[in-house]
Amino acid sequence: MTRLLYIEWIKWRRFRPFQILICLYTILFFLICFGLDDIILDKVIGDLTMGNYSSSVILEEYNPYKFPFAWHTFAFIGKFFKILLAILIINIISYEYQNRTFKQNIIQGLKRGEYLFGKFILVFLLSTYSTLLVCIAAIIGGLSHSTISEINFYENSYYLFLSFLNTFTYLSLSVTMGVIFRNTMTAFVILMLLWFPGDMLWLFIIPENFNMYRPFEVIDELLPFTIHQTSVWKLITVSICYQFFYWMVSYFKMKKDLT
Amino acid sequence: MKNILKTYALHKNFGLHSALKDLNITIPKSSVYAILGPNGSGKSTTLEILLKALRPSSGHFEWLDRKPKFNYLEKVGAMLEQPKFYMYLNAIDNLAIIAKIKKVSNNGVEESLKKVGLFNRRFDSLNTYSMGMRQRLGIAAAIFHSPEVLILDEPTNGLDPEGISDIRNLILNLSKDGLTIILASHLLSEVQMVSSHVCILKKGTCLYEGNISEFINSKENIFQLGSSNLDNLNVALVNFNKLNKIEKHKSGKYFIVHFNKDVFPDDISNYLAQKGVFLNHLVRQHFSLEDEFIEILKN
Numbered sequence: 001m002t003r004l005l006y007i008e009w010i011k012w013r014r015f016r017p018f019q020i021l022i023c024l025y026t027i028l029f030f031l032i033c034f035g036l037d038d039i040i041l042d043k044v045i046g047d048l049t050m051g052n053y054s055s056s057v058i059l060e061e062y063n064p065y066k067f068p069f070a071w072h073t074f075a076f077i078g079k080f081f082k083i084l085l086a087i088l089i090i091n092i093i094s095y096e097y098q099n100r101t102f103k104q105n106i107i108q109g110l111k112r113g114e115y116l117f118g119k120f121i122l123v124f125l126l127s128t129y130s131t132l133l134v135c136i137a138a139i140i141g142g143l144s145h146s147t148i149s150e151i152n153f154y155e156n157s158y159y160l161f162l163s164f165l166n167t168f169t170y171l172s173l174s175v176t177m178g179v180i181f182r183n184t185m186t187a188f189v190i191l192m193l194l195w196f197p198g199d200m201l202w203l204f205i206i207p208e209n210f211n212m213y214r215p216f217e218v219i220d221e222l223l224p225f226t227i228h229q230t231s232v233w234k235l236i237t238v239s240i241c242y243q244f245f246y247w248m249v250s251y252f253k254m255k256k257d258l259t
Numbered sequence: 260m261k262n263i264l265k266t267y268a269l270h271k272n273f274g275l276h277s278a279l280k281d282l283n284i285t286i287p288k289s290s291v292y293a294i295l296g297p298n299g300s301g302k303s304t305t306l307e308i309l310l311k312a313l314r315p316s317s318g319h320f321e322w323l324d325r326k327p328k329f330n331y332l333e334k335v336g337a338m339l340e341q342p343k344f345y346m347y348l349n350a351i352d353n354l355a356i357i358a359k360i361k362k363v364s365n366n367g368v369e370e371s372l373k374k375v376g377l378f379n380r381r382f383d384s385l386n387t388y389s390m391g392m393r394q395r396l397g398i399a400a401a402i403f404h405s406p407e408v409l410i411l412d413e414p415t416n417g418l419d420p421e422g423i424s425d426i427r428n429l430i431l432n433l434s435k436d437g438l439t440i441i442l443a444s445h446l447l448s449e450v451q452m453v454s455s456h457v458c459i460l461k462k463g464t465c466l467y468e469g470n471i472s473e474f475i476n477s478k479e480n481i482f483q484l485g486s487s488n489l490d491n492l493n494v495a496l497v498n499f500n501k502l503n504k505i506e507k508h509k510s511g512k513y514f515i516v517h518f519n520k521d522v523f524p525d526d527i528s529n530y531l532a533q534k535g536v537f538l539n540h541l542v543r544q545h546f547s548l549e550d551e552f553i554e555i556l557k558n
Contacts, residue, residue, distance in 0.1 A: 007359045010352050011345060100343040107310045107339065108400075109332030110360045 004118040007110075012092065012122075021088040026133065029081050033074060033137045037065060063145055068155035070142030072223075075163035078134040079223045082167045085126050086174040090187045093119065093178030112254050119175055120247065127168040134163045159223070162232070166222045169239045172246040173215070179250040213238050261323075263288040263408065263439050264309070268318040271304050271463075278304045279463040282318070286441060286456070291434045293450040293471075294443045295552065296460035302443035303340060305460070306412050309441070310337055333361045336406035340413050342397030350381045350396055354403060363404040371403035372396075374429065390417045398426065402433070409433065409440045415449060427453055447552050459555055466555050480522055485513030485540030486531075495534040499527075513540050 012018045064073040096102040105115055138160075142153075174191060181187040195216050202214040212221060212230050218239050221230060228235070264286040271279040279301045286292045294302045307313040309320065311332065322331050344353045350372060358365040372378045375395040385393065394417050401409055414430070415423045430453045434440055444450050450457060451471070458468040486492040489507075496505055496516060504517040518527070524541060531538060 003359055003362070007356055010348070010356050010359075014347055014352070015345075016347065099346065101345060103312055104343040105360060107307075107312050107332070107337050108357050108360045109330055109335070111330070 001121075004114060005121050008118045008122050015092070015095075017088060017091045021084050021091075022129075025081055025084045025130075028084075029078060029133055030137065032081075033077055033141065037141070065141045065145040067142040067146050068152050068157075070138045070145070071156040071159040074134045074138040074141060075159040075166075076223050076225065078130060078137075078163055079166050079220075082130060082170050085130060085167065085171055086191065087184075087188060089119075089123065089126070089171050089174045090178045090191070091184050092122070093175060094182055094184040094187065097178075097182040113251070116247070116251055116254060119250075123168060123171040123175060126171060127164050130167045131160055131164040135160055158232075162222045162236075165236060165239050166219055169219050169222075169243050169246075172243045176246045176250045176253075179253050215242060218242060261288045262286065264320065264322055264441075266318065266320040269305070269308060269315045269320060270317045271301070271308060271313065272316045277316075277463055279308075279315075282463075282465055284458050284465065284468055286439065288439055289434070289437045290456045291430065291440045291442060291454040292456045292458070293454035294441070294458050294460060295445070295447065295450055296443075297445055297556065299462075300460040301463040302445075302460060303412055304463075306337075306339065306410055306441070306443055310335070310339075310410065312339075331408075333363070334407045335410060336401035336404065336408070337410040338397040338401040338412065338414060339410075340416065342393060342400065344385050344393065344396065344400075346385045349384055350377060350399075353385065353396070354400055357400055358404065361404055365403070367403040367405060368399075371399040374402070375399045376425070391419060391422055394418055395422065398429070402429075407439065409438055410442075411440065412443045413445070414442065415444075415446065423449075459552065461556050480518045480520055481544040482516050482518065482524070482527065483508065483513050483540060483542040483544055484516050484527070484538060486536055486538050488536070489514070491536050492531070492538075495531055495536045498534075499530060501526075515544065 063069065096105075102115065106112065174187075177187040177191045178184075181190060199214055199216040202217075203211060206214070211217065212235075218235060221228070222235055222239060262285050264284075266282055266284050269279055269282040270277065282301075282305060294305060296302050304313065308315050345356070348356075351368065354368045354372075355365055358368070369378065369381075372381050375398050377392060377395055377399060380388070380392070385396070388396070394414075398411075398414060401411065411430075414426050418426065427449070430440060430442070434453075434455075442450070442454060454471055456469065457471045459466045484492065484496070492514065493505070496502060496514070499518075501519040501522050502516065503519065506515050507513075508515050524543060528538060528541065
């Protein structure tokens with residue numbers, strides 16, 4: 001375990017795309033979270049303004065930057081940035097295939113399962129990192145917008161876990177794409193195509209009752225804009241099933257020859 | 260001599276093309292075993308199967324003194340054609356990754372880098388290395404953890420003459436220490452200089468396997484013979500009872516004559532003197548693997 005972690009660490013700490021994408025991810029996330037909060041607030045308040053409530057009352061009651069809403073707000077913002085991490089993961093997997101270092105690793109005695117487990121650790125750490133950023137942002141944002149007396153700190157904090165699952169499921173799929181297509185551009189374009197028209201296609205294939213469980217819909221529904229349409233436990237179970245499926249596909253694809 | 264590795268009817272197909280057909284080889288311990296063949300004869304395929312990078316289509320191989328559940332690849336140092344590294348990392352980091360993969364300490368790293376002459380460049384990114392230097396690093400990567408078996412695919416590819424001679428000496432020294440070395444090459448002169456056993460491959464079929472000295476000595480003696488009067492020489496030689504074959508060299512200045520194994524220069528000059536033919540050119544042509552190799556491939 002620590003051995004595989006150490007291998008991944010030496011491999012990628014000086015990898016330019018790794019450094020760039022992680023920095024970009026961190027900076028952009030905080031920029032959007034705190035640089036644009038006025039605009040976001042205006043937009044949200046605009047959408048919510050209705051009936052007899054004046055916008056200031058709504059802002060007082062439902063300010064998305066306040067606890068307990070902050071957890072959900074920042075997790076929701078965070079979910080759009082996971083695409084940068086997906087690019088990173090696909091890039092890493094493609095690099096190892098195209099530069100033949102994957103083959104070299106196997107020749108030197110790394111088992112295929114160990115190799116994939118290294119990638120699992122990497123995905124786990126990246127998801128943890130993204131969750132950590134959401135957590136930091138939520139704490140900073142939440143504390144600065146709430147008054148101490150009304151803080152209900154732990155309510156809704158399960159959104160952190162959902163945020164982790166959201167990123168983890170998506171990155172697992174990215175690993176599978178990378179393993180199957182072995183090329184950054186192809187893998188990324190196909191991932192995007194599966195997302196947009198692809199996700200619509202499922203509507204015709206699977207029965208209506210299960211529409212909620214389309215691969216990308218599940219990922220998306222974990223962190224919806226307003227409230228969950230389906231029970232959270234169902235979503236969590238289904239997304240873990242998907243993760244298992246993605247890793248299995250990667251493993252069996254990897255079992256084949258290396259040429 | 261104890262054997263270390265045995266293959267049983269290895270086959271490998273790439274689509275319809277079969278790269279390896281019914282390969283049965285036995286590799287003795289502490290030998291320098293050369294797999295020899297022209298391009299596309301299945302040398303690299305064989306090595307990649309031994310290294311688990313390819314799966315044979317049928318057949319299997321086994322390491323003979325292997326304990327159960329033992330990952331032998333950790334005891335094998337390998338360098339395949341054009342070794343692949345993480346190009347943005349330096350030599351030390353690349354070898355550290357390999358050490359972790361093989362679960363060995365990286366104590367031998369600096370010494371092996373000195374052996375291949377890369378010690379001064381060890382902290383430079385591999386992007387700045389020349390092709391020959393990457394090749395040398397490949398060899399350092401194969402030997403730094405003092406493996407029991409060394410597998411090298413075209414180890415001298417892309418090296419300058421000095422590098423080639425360094426590698427040759429390195430192989431000979433390592434083999435003296437008891438290492439088993441499996442080597443693929445199409446450079447026959449190379450193989451002749453370092454190896455003890457040879458397997459000749461053509462289109463995936465093994466044409467000859469065995470001890471290299473037996474292989475060379477089992478054949479005839481070859482001489483270049485010239486005289487001021489070639490016609491007389493020809494007539495005299497044709498009557499020599501231990502003659503196998505006679506042909507004129509392309510230059511037309513002398514004959515290339517194949518005699519039985521037990522014929523020596525003094526026998527020839529003695530015989531010819533008796534016939535009144537005197538030689539102005541007598542060279543014993545050292546039998547080379549190259550000729551035999553080309554000969555075998557033709558048939």
